[in-house]
Amino acid sequence: MEFVWMSDNHNIVPDSTPEGSSWSGHEPIENEGFTYTHTFSTLGTYEYHCQPHESAGMVGTVEVVENPSSGGGGEKELEELGVPIQAHWVGAATILGIIVTAIFTFYILKYGESAHTGTGRNG
Structure with a gap:
């Protein structure tokens, strides 16, 4: 696993590691x-924090498992991607609304007003 510092003044201090693990973090x-x-290399849960920023909630967990379920792509359910299904329906409804509005606008521009809004027949 690679840890990348995106800003200044951070370190990695382990809080708990699995029995038999030799991970000591990176404290400088x-x-x-x-x-x-x-x-x-040792299976289990590794919990750690950033000492200068622990009070701000900068903590993390690494879960090491034998056979990761996300090991190689394949199809995933929408819920597995982290976005609730309702958000996808809102997006689909928004796109449908835009399409219907564009078609209605085209119809009005091409054919003018509705047949039922004229002044009627004289005669």
Whole structure:
């Protein structure tokens, strides 16, 4: 796993690691552009925090599993992508509304007013 510093004054301090793990994090403070790479070989949950920013909620978790379920693409359900299904329906309804409005506008511009709004027949 690669950790990339996107701003200044960060480190990685482990809070808990699985039994048998030798991960010690990266405790020296580093600045933007620094990268730290570690291969997690022991299965389990690794919890860590950034010491200067822990009070701001800068914490993280790495879960190391034997057979990751997202190991190689394939089709995914919409819910697996992190977007609720309702958001997709809102997007589809918005696009449909735009299309219907464009067709209605074209019809009005081409044929003018409705047949039922004229002044009627004289005679």
